[in-house]
Amino acid sequence: MTPVSNRTVRDDFNDLRAVVHYTKAAHRVGLWESERLLIERFFPDKAAHLIEAGCGAGRVSVALAEDGYQRLHAFDFAEELLAQAQSLALERHVTDRVTLFHADATRLEKCHVIRDTLFDGALFLFNGLMQIPLRRNRRRALRQLAAVCRLGAPLLFTTHDREDSATERVLWRLEAARWAKGKQDPILREFGDRYYEEDGVGRTFMHLPIRSEILADLKATGWKHEFDEMRRRISPEPRKVREFSDECRFWVARRA
Numbered sequence: 302m303t304p305v306s307n308r309t310v311r312d313d314f315n316d317l318r319a320v321v322h323y324t325k326a327a328h329r330v331g332l333w334e335s336e337r338l339l340i341e342r343f344f345p346d347k348a349a350h351l352i353e354a355g356c357g358a359g360r361v362s363v364a365l366a367e368d369g370y371q372r373l374h375a376f377d378f379a380e381e382l383l384a385q386a387q388s389l390a391l392e393r394h395v396t397d398r399v400t401l402f403h404a405d406a407t408r409l410e411k412c413h414v415i416r417d418t419l420f421d422g423a424l425f426l427f428n429g430l431m432q433i434p435l436r437r438n439r440r441r442a443l444r445q446l447a448a449v450c451r452l453g454a455p456l457l458f459t460t461h462d463r464e465d466s467a468t469e470r471v472l473w474r475l476e477a478a479r480w481a482k483g484k485q486d487p488i489l490r491e492f493g494d495r496y497y498e499e500d501g502v503g504r505t506f507m508h509l510p511i512r513s514e515i516l517a518d519l520k521a522t523g524w525k526h527e528f529d530e531m532r533r534r535i536s537p538e539p540r541k542v543r544e545f546s547d548e549c550r551f552w553v554a555r556r557a
Protein backbone atom coordinates (compact mmCIF):
# COMPACT_ATOMS: atom_id res chain seq x y z
CA MET A 302 0.00 0.00 0.00
CA THR A 303 1.40 3.44 -0.95
CA PRO A 304 1.79 5.80 2.03
CA VAL A 305 -0.23 9.04 1.96
CA SER A 306 1.54 11.85 0.11
CA ASN A 307 0.81 15.48 -0.73
CA ARG A 308 -0.57 14.21 -4.03
CA THR A 309 -3.01 11.83 -2.28
CA VAL A 310 -4.28 14.75 -0.18
CA ARG A 311 -4.67 17.01 -3.21
CA ASP A 312 -6.53 14.30 -5.15
CA ASP A 313 -8.83 13.75 -2.16
CA PHE A 314 -9.67 17.47 -2.02
CA ASN A 315 -10.29 17.55 -5.77
CA ASP A 316 -12.70 14.60 -5.41
CA LEU A 317 -16.29 15.60 -6.17
CA ARG A 318 -17.50 14.61 -2.67
CA ALA A 319 -15.02 16.95 -0.97
CA VAL A 320 -15.69 19.73 -3.47
CA VAL A 321 -19.45 19.61 -2.82
CA HIS A 322 -18.90 19.42 0.97
CA TYR A 323 -16.54 22.40 1.23
CA THR A 324 -18.46 24.43 -1.34
CA LYS A 325 -21.71 24.01 0.61
CA ALA A 326 -19.89 25.14 3.76
CA ALA A 327 -18.47 28.19 2.00
CA HIS A 328 -21.98 29.15 0.87
CA ARG A 329 -23.96 28.23 3.99
CA VAL A 330 -21.69 28.09 7.05
CA GLY A 331 -19.33 31.02 6.59
CA LEU A 332 -17.12 32.14 9.49
CA TRP A 333 -17.38 30.28 12.79
CA GLU A 334 -18.05 32.43 15.88
CA SER A 335 -14.64 31.43 17.31
CA GLU A 336 -12.90 32.43 14.07
CA ARG A 337 -14.76 35.76 14.01
CA LEU A 338 -13.76 36.57 17.60
CA LEU A 339 -10.08 35.70 17.09
CA ILE A 340 -9.86 37.51 13.76
CA GLU A 341 -11.39 40.65 15.32
CA ARG A 342 -8.86 40.38 18.17
CA PHE A 343 -5.66 39.56 16.28
CA PHE A 344 -6.42 41.03 12.82
CA PRO A 345 -8.26 44.27 13.65
CA ASP A 346 -6.97 46.24 10.63
CA LYS A 347 -9.24 45.63 7.64
CA ALA A 348 -6.75 47.33 5.31
CA ALA A 349 -3.94 44.91 6.24
CA HIS A 350 -2.46 42.58 3.61
CA LEU A 351 -3.54 39.10 4.69
CA ILE A 352 -2.73 35.71 3.22
CA GLU A 353 -4.92 32.65 3.68
CA ALA A 354 -3.41 29.22 3.06
CA GLY A 355 -5.66 26.27 2.20
CA CYS A 356 -8.64 28.52 1.45
CA GLY A 357 -10.66 25.66 -0.03
CA ALA A 358 -13.91 26.88 -1.57
CA GLY A 359 -13.42 30.36 -0.06
CA ARG A 360 -15.36 30.00 3.20
CA VAL A 361 -13.05 32.30 5.20
CA SER A 362 -11.58 34.76 2.70
CA VAL A 363 -14.87 35.52 0.96
CA ALA A 364 -16.58 36.05 4.34
CA LEU A 365 -13.75 38.37 5.42
CA ALA A 366 -13.99 40.34 2.18
CA GLU A 367 -17.73 40.72 2.69
CA ASP A 368 -16.94 41.93 6.20
CA GLY A 369 -14.76 44.75 4.84
CA TYR A 370 -11.25 43.26 4.66
CA GLN A 371 -9.74 44.81 1.54
CA ARG A 372 -6.40 43.17 0.77
CA LEU A 373 -6.74 39.42 0.90
CA HIS A 374 -4.68 36.84 -0.93
CA ALA A 375 -5.92 33.26 -0.65
CA PHE A 376 -4.55 30.07 -2.14
CA ASP A 377 -5.14 26.35 -2.28
CA PHE A 378 -3.45 23.47 -4.07
CA ALA A 379 -6.75 21.75 -4.98
CA GLU A 380 -7.75 23.25 -8.31
CA GLU A 381 -11.39 22.18 -8.08
CA LEU A 382 -11.88 23.87 -4.72
CA LEU A 383 -10.09 26.98 -5.89
CA ALA A 384 -12.47 27.21 -8.87
CA GLN A 385 -15.38 27.14 -6.40
CA ALA A 386 -13.74 29.91 -4.35
CA GLN A 387 -13.40 31.99 -7.52
CA SER A 388 -17.03 31.46 -8.37
CA LEU A 389 -18.15 32.42 -4.83
CA ALA A 390 -16.00 35.58 -4.87
CA LEU A 391 -17.65 36.57 -8.18
CA GLU A 392 -21.13 35.81 -6.90
CA ARG A 393 -20.54 37.90 -3.75
CA HIS A 394 -18.90 40.78 -5.71
CA VAL A 395 -15.62 40.73 -3.77
CA THR A 396 -13.10 39.96 -6.51
CA ASP A 397 -11.52 43.42 -6.00
CA ARG A 398 -10.72 42.46 -2.38
CA VAL A 399 -9.58 38.84 -2.71
CA THR A 400 -6.85 37.57 -5.01
CA LEU A 401 -7.25 33.80 -5.34
CA PHE A 402 -4.36 31.76 -6.68
CA HIS A 403 -3.13 28.23 -7.00
CA ALA A 404 -0.19 27.28 -4.76
CA ASP A 405 1.15 24.57 -2.51
CA ALA A 406 1.87 25.78 1.04
CA THR A 407 5.11 23.79 1.06
CA ARG A 408 6.31 25.47 -2.16
CA LEU A 409 5.28 29.08 -1.71
CA GLU A 410 8.73 30.34 -2.66
CA LYS A 411 7.96 29.33 -6.25
CA CYS A 412 4.83 31.49 -6.38
CA HIS A 413 5.00 34.58 -8.63
CA VAL A 414 1.66 36.06 -7.51
CA ILE A 415 2.97 37.07 -4.08
CA ARG A 416 6.61 37.63 -4.91
CA ASP A 417 6.61 41.35 -4.01
CA THR A 418 4.18 41.33 -1.07
CA LEU A 419 5.11 41.19 2.60
CA PHE A 420 1.96 40.22 4.47
CA ASP A 421 0.67 41.70 7.75
CA GLY A 422 -0.92 38.42 8.80
CA ALA A 423 -1.59 34.82 7.78
CA LEU A 424 -4.39 32.30 8.28
CA PHE A 425 -4.44 28.52 7.83
CA LEU A 426 -7.87 27.57 9.13
CA PHE A 427 -9.86 24.39 9.70
CA ASN A 428 -6.78 22.20 10.16
CA GLY A 429 -5.33 22.61 6.65
CA LEU A 430 -1.77 22.66 8.01
CA MET A 431 -2.35 19.27 9.65
CA GLN A 432 -3.38 17.81 6.30
CA ILE A 433 0.19 18.06 5.08
CA PRO A 434 1.79 14.63 5.48
CA LEU A 435 5.10 14.49 7.41
CA ARG A 436 6.21 16.86 10.11
CA ARG A 437 9.15 18.15 8.06
CA ASN A 438 6.68 19.27 5.38
CA ARG A 439 4.40 20.96 7.90
CA ARG A 440 7.45 22.77 9.24
CA ARG A 441 8.38 23.72 5.69
CA ALA A 442 4.94 25.27 5.19
CA LEU A 443 5.28 27.21 8.47
CA ARG A 444 8.71 28.46 7.37
CA GLN A 445 7.40 29.51 3.97
CA LEU A 446 4.53 31.43 5.53
CA ALA A 447 7.00 33.12 7.90
CA ALA A 448 9.12 34.13 4.90
CA VAL A 449 6.22 36.06 3.32
CA CYS A 450 5.12 37.81 6.55
CA ARG A 451 6.54 40.94 8.18
CA LEU A 452 7.99 40.83 11.70
CA GLY A 453 5.23 40.70 14.30
CA ALA A 454 2.60 39.48 11.82
CA PRO A 455 0.06 37.12 13.42
CA LEU A 456 -0.59 33.60 12.16
CA LEU A 457 -3.93 32.01 13.09
CA PHE A 458 -4.45 28.30 12.54
CA THR A 459 -6.16 25.26 14.04
CA THR A 460 -5.23 21.69 14.84
CA HIS A 461 -6.79 18.79 16.69
CA ASP A 462 -5.29 17.88 20.07
CA ARG A 463 -5.01 14.16 20.68
CA GLU A 464 -4.65 14.70 24.44
CA ASP A 465 -7.79 16.82 24.80
CA SER A 466 -10.33 14.15 25.74
CA ALA A 467 -10.07 11.03 27.90
CA THR A 468 -11.51 8.87 25.12
CA GLU A 469 -8.95 10.14 22.63
CA ARG A 470 -6.14 9.49 25.11
CA VAL A 471 -7.23 5.85 25.46
CA LEU A 472 -7.56 5.36 21.71
CA TRP A 473 -4.13 6.88 21.07
CA ARG A 474 -2.57 4.64 23.73
CA LEU A 475 -3.91 1.65 21.79
CA GLU A 476 -2.59 3.15 18.55
CA ALA A 477 0.83 3.69 20.18
CA ALA A 478 0.91 -0.02 21.05
CA ARG A 479 0.20 -0.87 17.39
CA TRP A 480 3.08 1.41 16.25
CA ALA A 481 5.41 -0.12 18.84
CA LYS A 482 4.76 -3.54 17.26
CA GLY A 483 4.94 -2.20 13.68
CA LYS A 484 1.25 -3.11 13.23
CA GLN A 485 -0.01 0.35 12.27
CA ASP A 486 -1.86 1.01 9.01
CA PRO A 487 0.98 1.10 6.41
CA ILE A 488 -0.65 4.00 4.62
CA LEU A 489 0.16 6.31 7.57
CA ARG A 490 3.44 8.25 7.73
CA GLU A 491 3.84 9.19 11.40
CA PHE A 492 2.32 8.45 14.76
CA GLY A 493 -0.66 10.80 15.14
CA ASP A 494 -1.77 10.39 11.51
CA ARG A 495 -5.27 9.30 10.53
CA TYR A 496 -6.64 8.50 7.09
CA TYR A 497 -10.35 7.82 6.98
CA GLU A 498 -13.44 8.00 4.82
CA GLU A 499 -16.69 9.76 5.70
CA ASP A 500 -20.01 9.71 3.89
CA GLY A 501 -20.49 12.90 1.93
CA VAL A 502 -16.90 14.12 2.48
CA GLY A 503 -14.70 11.43 0.98
CA ARG A 504 -11.24 10.47 2.19
CA THR A 505 -9.39 12.68 4.65
CA PHE A 506 -5.78 12.65 5.80
CA MET A 507 -5.18 14.37 9.14
CA HIS A 508 -2.24 14.54 11.50
CA LEU A 509 -3.40 14.96 15.11
CA PRO A 510 -0.65 16.57 17.17
CA ILE A 511 -0.11 17.13 20.86
CA ARG A 512 0.36 20.64 22.18
CA SER A 513 4.12 20.37 22.78
CA GLU A 514 4.65 19.27 19.17
CA ILE A 515 3.08 22.45 17.79
CA LEU A 516 4.97 24.64 20.28
CA ALA A 517 8.25 23.08 19.08
CA ASP A 518 7.25 23.44 15.41
CA LEU A 519 6.46 27.14 15.83
CA LYS A 520 9.75 27.77 17.61
CA ALA A 521 11.70 25.95 14.89
CA THR A 522 10.09 27.83 11.99
CA GLY A 523 10.29 31.53 12.83
CA TRP A 524 7.10 31.95 14.87
CA LYS A 525 6.63 32.99 18.51
CA HIS A 526 3.68 31.35 20.24
CA GLU A 527 1.18 33.88 21.59
CA PHE A 528 -2.11 32.11 22.27
CA ASP A 529 -3.83 28.74 22.09
CA GLU A 530 -7.15 27.48 23.32
CA MET A 531 -9.74 24.84 22.51
CA ARG A 532 -12.61 26.11 20.42
CA ARG A 533 -15.29 25.32 23.03
CA ARG A 534 -13.57 27.72 25.44
CA ILE A 535 -13.51 30.53 22.87
CA SER A 536 -17.15 30.53 21.83
CA PRO A 537 -20.16 28.25 21.54
CA GLU A 538 -20.87 27.46 17.89
CA PRO A 539 -24.23 27.11 16.17
CA ARG A 540 -25.36 23.68 15.04
CA LYS A 541 -24.43 24.27 11.36
CA VAL A 542 -20.79 24.86 12.43
CA ARG A 543 -20.73 21.82 14.75
CA GLU A 544 -22.15 19.64 12.00
CA PHE A 545 -19.45 20.81 9.57
CA SER A 546 -16.49 20.58 11.95
CA ASP A 547 -15.43 18.93 15.18
CA GLU A 548 -13.55 20.33 18.18
CA CYS A 549 -10.15 21.86 17.51
CA ARG A 550 -7.44 23.95 19.11
CA PHE A 551 -6.85 27.51 17.86
CA TRP A 552 -3.30 28.82 17.72
CA VAL A 553 -1.91 32.32 17.28
CA ALA A 554 1.79 32.93 16.76
CA ARG A 555 3.74 36.04 15.72
CA ARG A 556 6.44 36.22 13.08
CA ALA A 557 9.64 36.40 15.13
Ligand SMILES: C[S@@+](CC[C@H](N)C(=O)[O-])C[C@H]1O[C@@H](n2cnc3c(N)ncnc32)[C@H](O)[C@@H]1O
Pocket residue numbers: 307310311314323326327354355356357358359360361376377378379382404405406407426427428429430432433
Ligand atom coordinates in the same frame (compact mmCIF):
# COMPACT_ATOMS: atom_id res chain seq x y z
C1 LIG B 1 -10.22 21.10 5.80
S1 LIG B 1 -9.98 21.96 4.31
C2 LIG B 1 -10.45 23.60 4.80
C3 LIG B 1 -10.83 24.49 3.63
C4 LIG B 1 -11.23 25.90 4.04
N1 LIG B 1 -10.13 26.60 4.69
C5 LIG B 1 -12.42 25.85 4.98
O1 LIG B 1 -12.23 26.10 6.17
O2 LIG B 1 -13.53 25.54 4.52
C6 LIG B 1 -8.20 22.11 4.18
C7 LIG B 1 -7.75 22.80 2.92
O3 LIG B 1 -6.34 22.86 2.93
C8 LIG B 1 -5.88 22.63 1.61
N2 LIG B 1 -4.49 22.16 1.65
C9 LIG B 1 -4.01 21.06 2.27
N3 LIG B 1 -2.68 20.96 2.05
C10 LIG B 1 -2.32 22.02 1.30
C11 LIG B 1 -1.10 22.48 0.75
N4 LIG B 1 0.04 21.79 0.92
N5 LIG B 1 -1.09 23.62 0.04
C12 LIG B 1 -2.24 24.32 -0.16
N6 LIG B 1 -3.43 23.93 0.31
C13 LIG B 1 -3.48 22.80 1.04
C14 LIG B 1 -6.84 21.60 1.05
O4 LIG B 1 -6.85 21.54 -0.35
C15 LIG B 1 -8.16 22.10 1.65
O5 LIG B 1 -8.80 23.00 0.80
